[in-house]
Amino acid sequence: MEPIKIAIPNELFSPAEMAHFEGEADLGVLKAGPDLYTFTAPLAWSADITNTGDALLVTGTAEGEAVTSCARCLEDVTLPVTGDIEGYFLIGGEDAEAPEDMDEDEFDVLPADNKIDLAPLITAAVLLEVPLVPLCRDDCQGLCTACGANLNEGPCGCGPAAADDVDAANPFAVLKGLDLGAEAPEGAAE
Structure with missing residues (x-):
């Protein structure tokens, strides 16, 4: 400027x-x-x-x-x-x-x-006045994480199977299978 x-x-x-x-x-x-x-x-x-x-x-x-x-x-x-x-x-x-x-x-x-x-x-x-997270509208659906389609224009053609493929590539996907159990160890805060 x-x-x-x-x-x-x-x-x-x-x-x-x-x-x-x-x-x-x-x-x-x-x-x-x-x-x-x-x-x-x-x-x-x-x-x-x-x-x-x-x-x-x-x-x-x-x-x-x-x-x-x-x-x-x-x-x-x-x-x-x-x-x-x-x-x-x-x-x-x-x-x-x-x-x-x-x-x-x-x-x-x-x-x-x-x-x-x-x-x-x-x-x-x-x-100081520009938004930290600029959005086109408050309810913006964003992009499909699998194919990149704009979800504001309608559902993409990926379907639920593509979402599972994305989960498999995610390094944190193994955490889904962990059994954390319902019991808390003795002395643990609830």
Whole structure:
């Protein structure tokens, strides 16, 4: 993603001042875990920057649509994505002191050129909102483990015999034949 630099106007260095910015961001393709999310159109974003006295607080939203593969059937699925943009930039350069209740990873220092790059904030906002397991629908049946047919389109031609063949190839199939017995050893918790 290209940088989205916001030049902070001089009036924003006065306490309690606020400014509004908006635009579009071309994310292209984002990787979240094993999944790739393709943004076919730029995301719309808006951000308010507020001077809190010792820092600039950035809040806003980023909205768009991403295309990814369903985790069960591998069909393309388009997902609406709306993320909250958040950032905290200390004013005063490297000598600025962070609030005691904040960890070092919760803020940045305002760069010397007084320009904030919103690209990492927008990317983080979007990554926090994409699902861990993207699904085309909640009741997606997935793929047949034997032939790979999409079970959402109907039953496959494998039938139950193919399922037994898959079990035979499974290294854990021998566990099916174990007799664990109904008796618990003495002293074992039930």
